[in-house]
Each structure stands twice: as C-alpha cells, then as structure tokens.
Amino acid sequence: RRLLVPEAEAFAARLQALQVDGQPAFAKITYRIYDPAEKNAFADFLAYAALHPQLFLGPDETENFAARFSPPNAERFLRRATTELASQAGMGMRDIIAADPLYLRELILPRLKRGSQALDLDPASPYFLSRDGQVLIMIAEPARPVQNMAFARKLVAGIDRARQGAKVHISCTGAHLSAVIDEKVMKGNIIASILSSLVIVLGLFYLTYRRVLPTLLIPLILFCGVALALGTAGLFLSSVNIISFAFTALIIGLGTDYSIHLYDRFYSERYAGRSTDEALRLAVVHTGYGVFTAAATTALPFLALAVSDVRALFELGILVGLGVIFSLYATFFFLPPLLLYSERRFPNMRYTPLPTFALGGVWNIAHRHGRLVRWSATLVTLALFGAAFAISFEGELKNLQPRHSEAFLTQEKIERHLSLSPRQMLVAVEGKNLPDVLARGSRVEELAEKYRRSGEISSFSSLGQVLNDSHLQEEVARRLSRHFAAASPDQELRNALARSGFDTTQFGPLITGVAALKDAHPVPLAEAIERLSASPLRGVVNRHLIRDAGGNYHLLFYLFYKGEEFRQDTFLRELASAAPEARATSVDLVSNQLAASVKRSFAWGILLGGALVLFLLVSHFDSLAGVLFSLVPVMAGVVAMLGIMALTSQRINFMNAMVLVTILGMGSDYGLHIYYRAGGPGGDEKRTDFVQAGRAVFLSALTTIAGFGSLAFTDYGAMSSIGWATNYGVGMTALLALVAVPAFMALMSPGRK
Numbered sequence: 001r002r003l004l005v006p007e008a009e010a011f012a013a014r015l016q017a018l019q020v021d022g023q024p025a026f027a028k029i030t031y032r033i034y035d036p037a038e039k040n041a042f043a044d045f046l047a048y049a050a051l052h053p054q055l056f057l058g059p060d061e062t063e064n065f066a067a068r069f070s071p072p073n074a075e076r077f078l079r080r081a082t083t084e085l086a087s088q089a090g091m092g093m094r095d096i097i098a099a100d101p102l103y104l105r106e107l108i109l110p111r112l113k114r115g116s117q118a119l120d121l122d123p124a125s126p127y128f129l130s131r132d133g134q135v136l137i138m139i140a141e142p143a144r145p146v147q148n149m150a151f152a153r154k155l156v157a158g159i160d161r162a163r164q165g166a167k168v169h170i171s172c173t174g175a176h177l178s179a180v181i182d183e184k185v186m187k188g189n190i191i192a193s194i195l196s197s198l199v200i201v202l203g204l205f206y207l208t209y210r211r212v213l214p215t216l217l218i219p220l221i222l223f224c225g226v227a228l229a230l231g232t233a234g235l236f237l238s239s240v241n242i243i244s245f246a247f248t249a250l251i252i253g254l255g256t257d258y259s260i261h262l263y264d265r266f267y268s269e270r271y272a273g274r275s276t277d278e279a280l281r282l283a284v285v286h287t288g289y290g291v292f293t294a295a296a297t298t299a300l301p302f303l304a305l306a307v308s309d310v311r312a313l314f315e316l317g318i319l320v321g322l323g324v325i326f327s328l329y330a331t332f333f334f335l336p337p338l339l340l341y342s343e344r345r346f347p348n349m350r351y352t353p354l355p356t357f358a359l360g361g362v363w364n365i366a367h368r369h370g371r372l373v374r375w376s377a378t379l380v381t382l383a384l385f386g387a388a389f390a391i392s393f394e395g396e397l398k399n400l401q402p403r404h405s406e407a408f409l410t411q412e413k414i415e416r417h418l419s420l421s422p423r424q425m426l427v428a429v430e431g432k433n434l435p436d437v438l439a440r441g442s443r444v445e446e447l448a449e450k451y452r453r454s455g456e457i458s459s460f461s462s463l464g465q466v467l468n469d470s471h472l473q474e475e476v477a478r479r480l481s482r483h484f485a486a487a488s489p490d491q492e493l494r495n496a497l498a499r500s501g502f503d504t505t506q507f508g509p510l511i512t513g514v515a516a517l518k519d520a521h522p523v524p525l526a527e528a529i530e531r532l533s534a535s536p537l538r539g540v541v542n543r544h545l546i547r548d549a550g551g552n553y554h555l556l557f558y559l560f561y562k563g564e565e566f567r568q569d570t571f572l573r574e575l576a577s578a579a580p581e582a583r584a585t586s587v588d589l590v591s592n593q594l595a596a597s598v599k600r601s602f603a604w605g606i607l608l609g610g611a612l613v614l615f616l617l618v619s620h621f622d623s624l625a626g627v628l629f630s631l632v633p634v635m636a637g638v639v640a641m642l643g644i645m646a647l648t649s650q651r652i653n654f655m656n657a658m659v660l661v662t663i664l665g666m667g668s669d670y671g672l673h674i675y676y677r678a679g680g681p682g683g684d685e686k687r688t689d690f691v692q693a694g695r696a697v698f699l700s701a702l703t704t705i706a707g708f709g710s711l712a713f714t715d716y717g718a719m720s721s722i723g724w725a726t727n728y729g730v731g732m733t734a735l736l737a738l739v740a741v742p743a744f745m746a747l748m749s750p751g752r753k
Helices: 003-016 036-049 058-067 071-086 092-097 107-114 149-162 175-209 210-231 244-271 275-307 311-345 360-368 370-387 404-420 433-452 470-483 490-500 504-519 525-533 539-543 568-576 587-620 626-649 657-678 682-714 715-746
Strands: 028-029 139-142 423-431 459-461 545-547 553-561 583-586
Touching: 003 028, 003 149, 036 092, 036 107, 036 504, 036 525, 036 545, 058 107, 058 433, 071 092, 071 490, 092 504, 107 587, 149 175, 175 210, 175 244, 175 404, 175 682, 210 244, 210 311, 210 715, 244 311, 244 657, 244 682, 275 311, 275 587, 275 657, 311 568, 311 657, 360 370, 360 682, 404 525, 423 433, 423 587, 433 459, 433 525, 433 553, 433 568, 433 626, 459 490, 459 568, 470 504, 490 504, 525 539, 539 545, 568 583, 583 587, 587 626, 587 657, 626 657, 626 715, 657 715, 682 715
Parallel strands: none
Antiparallel strands: 028 139, 423 553, 423 583, 459 553, 545 553
C-alpha cells in the first residue's frame, strides 16, 4: 500500500510526458478525487457548500452541522486549523481553512464522494484506492480515438515503456489496449490454428496417398477459395470482424474434402486397373456429382446465416459459404489437369493398395451383427438426447473474450477489488429543458430507491443522491432554522475566531453567510449543478449529467445489482410507467437481446438451410432412402453433440449456435457419399465401394476437425466454443455415418424383407 501512491504519481508523470507524433498522448490523467493544483477552485466550492447546507446535507445531519457552531466544538476545530496552518502543508491549506474553518466539509464531502464513485474506493483516501488498499485506479484519456490504429499502436508501445522499472505491477485495460494487444493475440491464435490445421491436413493427405503433387495442390486450391471469397465479400463488406477472420481455418477443413473424394476415387479406379481417362471420368462425373451436392449442402446453410442480425455470424456465414463454393470449383479446375499431367509425366507410376482404416471390418460387423449395431447406435443417441436437455445458454459476453489477455485480466482485477456489485444497469432520462429532465429524473430516483429498499438492487448512483431536490431542501432549511432559533451562529463563530487568535476580517463572507442560515431557502438545482461543474468535483456532474452537441441533456442513473434477484422485466415496465421517455441498458439486457437475435437467426437458418439441403438431397437421389440415410446421421450427430456438450459442462453461446445450423450441411455429406456409393443391394462390390467412400468420409471428417477443431485450442472463448462444438458434432456424425448407416443399409440386402 505504501508504494502505490508514489509509484502512481511517478507513472502519471511519465504518461503526461508521453508524446505520439510530437503531440501529448493523453488528454487527461486522473487518479485522485481532485487535483491539488485546483485548490483555489476547491476552496471556492467549499465556501459555497458550507453556506448552502440545504443542498448537500441529509435531514438527519442538520443537528451535527448546527453543533459545529457551539463554542466548545467551534474552538476545538479552530485549534485543529491552527495546528494544520503551522505545519509544512499549512500554506496549501490557507484558502481552504479560510473558506471552512469549522471543517463543515467533513459533513458534505462524503456524500459528494459517494455520488462520484463507480467503484468501491477507500473513503479515507483522496486517491482512487481500493478499500483493501491493494489496487489504485488511474484513468488516462487518450488524445485520439481508438479508430486511429497507428496512434493506438504507438500509444500502447509508449505505455509499455512508461511502466518499465516500476516497483508495483501496472496492468492496463481499455479500447486502445484491446485494439492493439488483444487483436495481436487473437490474430496469433488464429494464424497458429490455420498453420497447424494446414500441416495436419497435408500430412493426412500425404500419409494416405503418398503423392507429392496432389498434396502440394491442396494449398493452391485453399488459397483460391479464401482469396476469391474475400474478394467477393469485399464488394459489399468494408471490413471483416476478427472472428470472421477465422473462416480461413474452416475453409482448410472443408475445402480439402473435395480433393480427397475426387482423388480417392481416381486412385481407387486406377488401382482397380481402369485407364486414366476412365478413372478420371468416374471421379469427376460420378463422384463429382456427389461432391457437388455435398458442397452445395455445406455452403447453403452457411450462406443462410446472411439473414442473421449478428454481424459476426453474418460475415462468417458469407465468407465460409463463398469459400466452400470457390474451393469446390478450384478443385474441379486444377485437380483433373494435374492428374493428367502426373500420368503423362510419370507413365510408370505404381498404384498400391490404400489403407482401409478397418472399414472392411466395420462393413462385416454391420452386416453380421446389424441388429446389435442398430440398437447400440439408437440407445447411445437416446442417452445423449436425454443429456442434451441439460444444455444451457451462455449469456455472459465476457466469457467469450480472450481469457488470458491483459485487458481481460485487468477487468477481472478491477471487479475483484473495486466493484460495487457484479452487474450494473444504466438508465437515461433525456430532454432539452434541464428542470424538466431533473423533474422526470426524480421519479426514476424514487423507483430506484424502492428497489434498493426491497433488496433487489445493492445500491444506485444518481445526481439526486448528491444534490437535494426542492422538497428535501425545504426540510433541511426548516430543521436548520429550528436549531438556530435560540442562537446566533454568526456571532458565535466571530467570538470563537477571536478567542482562537484569528483575524475575523478575513472571514467576513463566511460570517455573513452563516447569519443567513436561519432563513435558508431552496436553491435552484441548475445553480448548484453549475457550481459543482466549476469545481474540482465536476466528475460528480460529468458522471450523471451530459449535454450533447445538440443541446440535449442526458441524466444518468447507475443501478448496481448481483444477479437474478433483480427482476429487470418488472423494473422496465415500472420505469416505462414512471418515465415513459427513459431508456435503459445493461450487459444482461444486451445479452438477452443478442440471444434473441441469435435464436431468431438460428430459427431462420434452420428453416432456410434445412429446406435447401432437403431440396438438394431430393434432387440428388431417386429414392427416399438416400435422403433419409443422408439426414438421419446428421440429426443424430447434432443431438449427440448437444448431449456431449452438456456432459462436459459446455454451453451454447452466441457463436457456437451457428454450428447447429452449419453442421446440418456439413454432416449430411457423410451419409450422402456412403449411400450414394454403397446403397442398395450388392455383395463384395458394395463392400469395396463402402471402403472407398468411407475412407474419403473418414479423412474428410478428420480434415474438418483439423480445420474447425483447431479453433478449440485458441484463447478466444467465442472461437474455442465453435471448435469444441464442431469436434463433437462432426465426430459423432461421421461415426454414426460410418457405423450405423451400413447396419441400417443391411436391412436392404437380398434375402431380407
């Protein structure tokens, strides 16, 4: 504690000296209740406050105020003033003591200080010091807005230099810091995810097929998909959210699928002895038909997110949908010529058996023990369906931020040491006429006081808690008149000053003003606000009353509460009745509105995406069985995903909710490819087709998990939740498609009815 104040003063001096491009970096730096350089203005305000107690005192404090003028008390406080004047700091206290020799400020300032606080500060300290003495807050206002990124980067670099060598830990938060440091961390996480997923995808492809040129072609295809998606989106998007930048990792997982399916079919047909042209025709035309439908069922649900009101979901859906489409056509454009070139450049190329990943055994088990597999898959899905009912929605926006960024950790530190209450609601009353705004604000204050007395809110902060309205002023004036009825406070003060050796002529305005306390009357609040605004305690007004460039007044109320005990819906209804023009906002209200927007976007996404996927599947297959075998695994996979998330204590939030929509398109690919190649009656030939299609599905699922799933390990809660949800959803959908679909297809085998 002893180091905090001197270190804060030294750090403030370094920040005040900090310049960016030859100009001061900060417009203002504050870390104490008032600046000592403003002692004259402070003394003027104290002189005004001491003579207008009806503005600042509560009715119960009038007795203590009047008691200060009794001879014993007056002489006691004047002795204290004499001691302070004789000390080294005496000259600095001269004007303040001349304005208020009886320390009436000790009755007035605590209320003003409480009214100016948004944090739980030590009431005995003139600094913004936490009550436990462990944290001192410094508010530094940058000279330029955060949109000026060049300035923000230089500012953050200057702050880092300024805090080097400090004897205490200095941590920072704020928009400029987040824009620079958090963006850097998030970009680093995303780039690491992109590179790691690309390495995994290329490694899987090469280890499976042992071909260099097709492996090297994949980055080119992915680059085309990403570049064309960004270029197309750039026609109608001026910027891309940092979360949407993660679409690159998603394209790596999805865009590789089409190369896998086409190349696997080509390789398998060449191994079976077919010519290059025939193998290429089967790959591009026959498998390509399924690949096209699969890409369309993936892209369209993403594009359906364009109806979302949430910008991050809108951008992510557009970019991924376009990226999938462009990756598909890049695959069709580049892969066939490369395969022809490879065949002609290396005519003696050998085709060896590809790994089956035990899929032949899966086919055998599905046909020999089909009933067991079907029942097991059904029971597991039902069990996870039951668990899915325990899933909950994550409404805390802060839990979606980078968990280890300095800005986030500093915010947590402030909440831990200085927060008055975990949550806060802001209410605004607005208008052009100040008396009218204050009158309507009094009704809001009465409502807030009602909720404070009932315990639904912990406390609230308003201008009315600092300045008395006309009714309270009349009550205070009446009590003061009663206390001074049999006394002459001005004469008692004059006598006490004389007995203590003070020159009474130096206190003329104070003595004259004290004489008028017997006949005190209400003061217009506009006058009091003007006086307070001109004092070093102007922060009290600035926090609660703002006048914008258009001349409108905004009277602000801060309501502090802990959680569910505050019935916000009821409060908002009563607020609309008491002050119809008042507006309210809070993190909870924003979260609720955002949640409603996400749910609305989710519903429309499911309807549009589901309808488009169903249309594509119906146009692809000539039987209802193909549609069912494509949709059932993904529907069961979504249920399993929600169940696993509930069992692992993960929750649905604003970002991973989109996985529920998009997995409908991604997951339907797996059942589609398997039934398209191995559906219907057949023997060993169908088994071979299943192994080939299943291998491609298995590798596609792994590359999708490598692309999407790599986001699970980022520090950004929003993207991490997308990664985990995709891992569960894609993993379970692929497992059900590879294991359960063959077992259900066995019902269609010859000899069964």
